[in-house]
Amino acid sequence: MVERFELYGYWRSSAAYRVRIALNLKGLEYEQVPVHLARDGGEQHRPQFHEISPQAQVPVLRHGARLIRQSMAIIEYLDEVHPAPPLLPAVSRDRARVRALAMVVACDIHPLNNLRVTRYLERELGANEAQRLAWMQHWMALGLEGLEAQVADHPSTGDFCEGEAPTMADCCLVPQLYNARRYGMDLTAWPTLLRIEANCMALGAFQDAAPEAQPDAP
């Protein structure tokens, strides 16, 4: 039986982008089901998507009959069912470091930068465009500063966030830097992150996962 993966995603969703990188690093074939996210009337709110995601969120991975939600849970799942190449190191203390770096993006930055959040700021708190941009940049800068502090000069950091092969942390870092550029940020304050990003972007798995390379990109 051919293994079948379907990824409900959106070209510019940075959480979907993480999962695309992970699937590509594992060399797994998958079909994309684009869900067009939009400020108003986006496809994520359609009734037929509710069963896929009761929270109207991408990504969701369908593996056979099983739906897996939440990008970090999806990546852990892929690493368990397809262990090679690994996206987490072999030793628990190193695995903890990789997960903690990934969580800086997944818990400390990205949830604050979601579309639904800036929309709330605009609608409920009257935030104008400049204030919304400042909001985006504020949380990204704080988080990226924290990430840089944890990878610069750390003995475990190599060509990638942890050692000499990409891990879950790199799957999160690259989409986050993409998003930071999209919002006009100057990234030169974080040279280690930029060095790691360049090493990632030399790999086909990362290139093929880029937003502009997706079928639903305009």
Next chain:
Amino acid sequence: MVERFELYGYWRSSAAYRVRIALNLKGLEYEQVPVHLARDGGEQHRPQFHEISPQAQVPVLRHGARLIRQSMAIIEYLDEVHPAPPLLPAVSRDRARVRALAMVVACDIHPLNNLRVTRYLERELGANEAQRLAWMQHWMALGLEGLEAQVADHPSTGDFCEGEAPTMADCCLVPQLYNARRYGMDLTAWPTLLRIEANCMALGAFQDAAPEAQPDAP
């Protein structure tokens, strides 16, 4: 050699509360190092805490010479180095479900409700007290609704979020419901969550982790 765990936390931090539950469920002894979080001049911003957490966040677990940051990474770590009793199920698809439920709290709710976030709303966007309360309740309601939808009538749900023993998902759920009550929310719309919470709170591991039971509680 006696194994030594130190937990940098704060009695009311819901991320620290998650880790206390996990340590208690594992039956691990640990020393608490309270970090008094505050809106202004909190101990998390002191220079001596910077090395512990460059992001000025709790919890951080010290295990021997190793610092582990980020509550979800800490719980995964504990589950790897002390596998019994497990905080994740044995089968990957069930593990993915537990992680995804935990991430609803850890990624979709809690990051938006952090002290630093409401402080930003107040300072930079002029949000008044009623607006800050509405913000807190909005994200909690959305996330808890999503959680309820994913546990109610799901065949894997048992006395706990997954099956008949507490997992990482319950470690996240209970502190989140505590926090929701703190902000005056009516939780009756989510009966499955309340049923699971009651089962958790019947256990000493959860009772002993409660904010009011901590040495730094006022």
